[in-house]
Amino acid sequence: MATNLKNLSEYDASLVASAEKMKFGIVVSEWNPDVTEELMNGAYSTLEKHGAKAENILVAHVPGSFELTHGARQFIKHTDVDAIICLGCVIKGDTPHFDYVCQGVTQGITELNVKHKIPVIFGVLTTDNQQQALDRAGGKHGNKGDEGAITAIKMVALTQELKASKK
Numbered sequence: 282m283a284t285n286l287k288n289l290s291e292y293d294a295s296l297v298a299s300a301e302k303m304k305f306g307i308v309v310s311e312w313n314p315d316v317t318e319e320l321m322n323g324a325y326s327t328l329e330k331h332g333a334k335a336e337n338i339l340v341a342h343v344p345g346s347f348e349l350t351h352g353a354r355q356f357i358k359h360t361d362v363d364a365i366i367c368l369g370c371v372i373k374g375d376t377p378h379f380d381y382v383c384q385g386v387t388q389g390i391t392e393l394n395v396k397h398k399i400p401v402i403f404g405v406l407t408t409d410n411q412q413q414a415l416d417r418a419g420g421k422h423g424n425k426g427d428e429g430a431i432t433a434i435k436m437v438a439l440t441q442e443l444k445a446s447k448k
């Protein structure tokens with residue numbers, strides 16, 4: 282389903298566990314800050330809306346979306362967060378660089394999910410132009426940061442449920 286058929290900020294709150302005892306890392310790209318800071322605001326406020334404490338939401342900035350993988354890896358290595366939300370905005374330019382950045386960050390985040398035990402959420406907008414990005418950062422299609430936060434809470438809850446079922 283395309284985003285224009287599903288608002289990124291609409292979800293069934295009854296299906297979202299409390300985040301009160303969860304800890305999150307948010308990695309934010311500094312490229313296109315008018316977009317990525319809105320994504321961060323959406324993710325942060327959504328986590329708090331579902332009970333996450335401010336002291337349990339750690340935020341780090343990296344230069345660009347290509348660096349989101351390394352930023353997330355540092356959260357895994359040096360902190361005890363339960364999930365990491367990667368937020369970026371890659372907008373197509375005049376050269377194929379867009380394709381390589383998108384491929385790199387997608388592969389990088391996928392590899393972190395395969396190699397490590399905590400969910401790393403792909404909250405990266407990859408758009409043809411700035412308006413498409415703005416529409417998905419608090420505009421008419423909602424906020425990708427909200428979606429990232431809800432996804433993180435759901436994946437942490439799933440992980441905790443499955444761990445408990447083993448005992």
Ligand SMILES: Nc1c(NC[C@H](O)[C@H](O)[C@H](O)CO)[nH]c(=O)[nH]c1=O
Pocket residue numbers: 310312313344345346347348369370371372373382
């Ligand atoms: N053009 C965009 C970039 N490019 C920068 C790369 O992400 C990376 O920081 C650089 O290649 C150095 O490694 N990044 C974005 O996040 N968004 C863009 O539109």
Ligand SMILES: CC(=O)[C@@H](O)COP(=O)(O)O
Pocket residue numbers: 371372373374375376377378379380382
């Ligand atoms: C995704 C990018 O790196 C891109 O926006 C840079 O623009 P250009 O391809 O015109 O150099």
